[in-house]
Amino acid sequence: VATRVPDPWGDVGGDVLYAVATFVLVVLVAPRVRPLVAGAVALGWCWAVEALQATGVAAAVNDAVPPAAWLLGSTFAVRDLVCYLVGVALACAVDAGVGARSATPRRPRTSG
Secondary structure, X not given: OOOOOXXXXXXXXXXXXXXXXXXXXXXXXXOOOOHHHHHHHHHHHHHHHHHHHHHOHHHHHHHHOHHHHHHHOOOOOHHHHHHHHHHXXXXXXXHHHHHHHHHOOOOOOOOO
């Protein structure tokens, strides 16, 4: 029984979801932050983690603490940078849309 989505879709989807989850974590930690600021922080984190993979630091940490691989990943790929951007953009768009809807004043109902 297959338990993974086949590559490249599984890898791309995982990267997009990682970026969305990072965005959500930023918003949970700082709920009043604007979507673009949360997006910038999330994207900065994702790209920093990817940069660590390029330097070999992530591999060293993963060797010392194997569960860290869930957070730091293992292999640098330029495609991941784009996937993170897409994930954060989607999360920002949804957050901004939800925020705009909840900020719109509602007209009172009239009976009639």
